[in-house]
Amino acid sequence: MSISEYFNLLWTDYTLRTITLGTAVLGAICGMLGSFAVLRKQSLLGDAISHAALPGIAIAFLITGSKDTYILLLGALICGLIGTFWIRGITTKTHLKSDTALGLVLSLFFGFGMLLLTYIQKQPNANQAGLDKYLFGQAATLVESDVFIMIGVTGVCLIILLLFWKEFKIMLFDMDYTKTLGFNVRFIDSLITFFIVLAIVLGLQTVGVVLMSAMLLAPAAAARQWTNSLGTMVILAAIIGALAGIFGTAISATQNNLSTGPVIVLVAAVFVLFSFIFSPGRGILFREIRFRQNRNDLQLKKTLQFMYDIAKTHQNISHPHAIRILNNFQGFSKNSLRKMEEKEWITLKGQEWSLTNIGFEEAKNLYNQQLKDE
């Protein structure tokens, strides 16, 4: 199946449509909430929570004995929240740092989850098969009702975001100011954390425990490169997340033996890489170009300054001088002299240069500005 065939089938095939819609919605909600996680420097919270949710799934199964997705995910949600609050407890009440707390909760909960999962597997009469799909996720198991749930959660999340927009925004950038304004910081904080955990838990079924953190981070990190405005960033991240979901599903559906989760993550990583390099404001490429331009500009001005020093000792500033005398001064080349001529700072005649009036004025101002700065 080729990519174009896939997009034709998308409108007719139930499974493909459901999965694509599901991953797109998941990408969008993760992108939206991930923006907050990234800006709050809680990027790895997603990683920790997705791992910490595992025992919740196992315990939910042990208690209810049902394999109903929602019951299992409810267990995951509760366990994820416990993990989040324990992380906060460890960092605020002891001297252990947040990285240690995250790593502890991540690995200890996951290990406990593994213990429970293997325990369940050894139970004689349990219909336990399929619990381990949450490790890597299987987008193929998505059904229409799952997608509706995702859309519903995304809708609620959007409403909450719009309602508390200014609170979220102010808390992101200035926690202390928020407190002095009398907002209930703890409540707002818990609200946003709750939704981040909810998004992670929703994603477990599709991309799995291990790769969930990238789902949360990558769209936000990519979007961050293109804008400095929170609103734009959230919208952009949602779009990038959705696109990563769609393309990831498309690629994995058209190839044999490719599970959806890793492909989505790789597509998202490509988006991030592209943004890192090509974003006009912060990207590496344009930054390098600007850096070069500035350096060249500085060199030109240095040369001009040097010429000015020579020219000002003469009555006629346009008195020609040999290019040779610039020799003991680094930073001029045929190219740079030509550029200076283009700017009409100097005129070149054979092996000699002479300063123009424009160039003289420019150099004089340059000098004055330097004096002013001192």
Add this chain to the structure above:
Amino acid sequence: MSNPQLEIQLIAAIVAVACAIPGVFLVLRKMALISDAISHSILPGIVIGFFITQDLNSPLLILFAALTGVITVILVEVIQKTGLVKEDTAIGLVFPTMFSIGVILIAKNANDIHLDVDAVLLGELAFAPFDRMLISGMDMGPKSLWVMGGVLLVSITLLILFFKELKVSTFDVGLSSALGFSPVVLHYGLMSVSSITIVGAFDAVGAILVVALMIAPAATAYLLTNDLKRMLVLSVVFGVFSAIAGYWLAHLLDASISGSMTTVLGIVFLLVYLLAPKKGLISVLYRQKQQRTEVSLITFLLHLNNHSEKSERHINHLQEHINWQKVRSKSVVDLALKNNMITIDNNIVSLTKKGKEFTGKALDYILTNRDDKIENIKDDFFLFRG
């Protein structure tokens, strides 16, 4: 206890010790999550190494995968240096990407390799004794015992050789470079040792539980001591204890050994987190409550000191004036009474001589803000703490 059982416990204990040693430094250097990143991103290294060597326990494969780990660390640092994203985001971006590459490599070559993502992620200690090391037909014990033993030996040797360099560069980067120990070299040295340990251990306990074995013993020990040597010893003890207790728990439940090792580690950490004498949750909460009452007491005494008129010193008035809840003001007044700071006469509170002296000192401290004024104040005045 049969021979394989003994061997499994021995391997588990060695893995735990080998992980605990670099783990201590990772926790102290606030780089605990690097172990998580490395443990995930060695997957493509293992897969590619497996293509070349066709043997999961080959030393070449371990080196290859460890190299991937170091590359991950460098990649994270490069991304971080561009200033485009913060460090934690850089970690969070790099390792899932590497892991995805690994998963896809496995999936695309599923027919050629006996490598299962589950196995890499979770490991299975129970099978370790079956993979024997044979030297010219002689059975020399399980292979992973030799591999992890070697790794442990190397890291202990390096630890002893470079102990003071590691110590200085962990706690004071500036001093360390001024003394001529390059923090960069030590950093990458530590990263390499961690990578090799993680790669060596993933086979036995899996990629994620390696993280638990690295971080949890060190964090538990850190709650109990501030001394580096003691912390190392304690974390080794916790590691070994959880390895052996974990094995028997798994035996009892017939469940994954690595999972139950982690669970034991978790229980140990939880107990220490709650009960540690100075830094445990309970003692922190108790101390905070004590300090809150004592600060309230000082406020209360200063208020009394400020007002000579009786109406201001009426016990009911104080409650509304300082605006404390009833319970709290009662505990503060009780404390003050117990320490002979105040007398209550006809519901009028007045300072005793001792109370006046105390308030004077406290005022001195507030005005001059010099610590020596207040250093001994609690010992001098308080018979009973809040």
